[in-house]
Amino acid sequence: MIKVTAIETGKARMKTAQQTGSDQRGAVGRKIDIFRDRNWVDPLPILCFLVEHPEGRFLIDTGDTWRNSVPGYLPGWNPFYKQVSIRVAPNEEVGPRLAAMGLDPARDLSAVVLTHFHHDHTGGLDHFPHNRIIGPKANYAISTGLRGMMTGCLPQRWPVWLKPELVETDGPGIGPFSQSFPITRDGRIALVPTPGHVAGHCSVIVRGDDMTYFLAGDATYSQENLLAGRTDGVTNDPALARETLRKIREFCAMQPTILLPAHNRDGLRRLEQREVFA
Numbered sequence: 044m045i046k047v048t049a050i051e052t053g054k055a056r057m058k059t060a061q062q063t064g065s066d067q068r069g070a071v072g073r074k075i076d077i078f079r080d081r082n083w084v085d086p087l088p089i090l091c092f093l094v095e096h097p098e099g100r101f102l103i104d105t106g107d108t109w110r111n112s113v114p115g116y117l118p119g120w121n122p123f124y125k126q127v128s129i130r131v132a133p134n135e136e137v138g139p140r141l142a143a144m145g146l147d148p149a150r151d152l153s154a155v156v157l158t159h160f161h162h163d164h165t166g167g168l169d170h171f172p173h174n175r176i177i178g179p180k181a182n183y184a185i186s187t188g189l190r191g192m193m194t195g196c197l198p199q200r201w202p203v204w205l206k207p208e209l210v211e212t213d214g215p216g217i218g219p220f221s222q223s224f225p226i227t228r229d230g231r232i233a234l235v236p237t238p239g240h241v242a243g244h245c246s247v248i249v250r251g252d253d254m255t256y257f258l259a260g261d262a263t264y265s266q267e268n269l270l271a272g273r274t275d276g277v278t279n280d281p282a283l284a285r286e287t288l289r290k291i292r293e294f295c296a297m298q299p300t301i302l303l304p305a306h307n308r309d310g311l312r313r314l315e316q317r318e319v320f321a
């Protein structure tokens with residue numbers, strides 16, 4: 044029996060130009076559009092997902108931390124961080140959320156899986172000092188040091204103990220994804236490469252008995268944008284991001300699949316109502 048549960052860890056707001064980039068604009072133009080945009084989207088959930096599988100429980104992403112919204116946490120020299128607003132209360136972090144579900148990470152989680160290393164996916168890592176942490180090697184490579192700090196990562200805030208198990212998607216293909224990294228021995232939970240939002244980004248496919256789940260991370264912010272082939276304002280490679288969206292659409296149409304992006308309230312409704320991709 045495989046079960047997927049959404050865990051909301053606070054709220055994020057972004058500019059409309061971040062949520063949906065202009066088709067006409069390249070990588071730099073999209074960033075300029077975000078800075079010029081005066082319109083903010085309504086607060087979006089910051090989601091993690093708990094996947095229960097016969098081999099154990101797996102947490103996909105860790106959300107952000109309450110510290111994100113206190114002065115001094117974000118690097119003041121990087122104006123990009125002012126284009127996103129994170130609001131997490133201490134008891135909304137993923138650790139307290141799991142505790143409220145009766146789960147102790149050290150005892151009850153087999154691994155934490157990161158889709159990518161942006162701060163709103165790694166901010167909850169402090170709760171998992173005793174866990175196996177799995178992340179995409181290709182994304183980690185661009186997320187450390189100054190380069191990471193310039194592109195939405197906060198390596199200076201990662202826990203001192205963090206030594207993620209960096210994986211490459213060199214396993215068997217799944218549908219339109221020519222490669223994967225199986226997380227469970229039966230391959231029913233697997234990482235697939237979905238680059239575009241950032242290089243090396245991965246999504247998580249969960250194949251249950253009668254339902255498949257596509258945990259998209261930030262590969263897309265919404266099912267509408269996915270269907271329309273609209274990429275975000277963050278991408279440095281719009282063509283690659285569009286190709287990723289095409290693959291996700293193709294995969295989701297292959298079998299009944301619930302699409303679950305990391306910042307999408309409709310995803311919560313789809314999960315609750317078992318509404319499949321169409």
Ligand SMILES: [Zn+2]
Binds near residue numbers: 159161240261
């Ligand atoms: Zn991201």
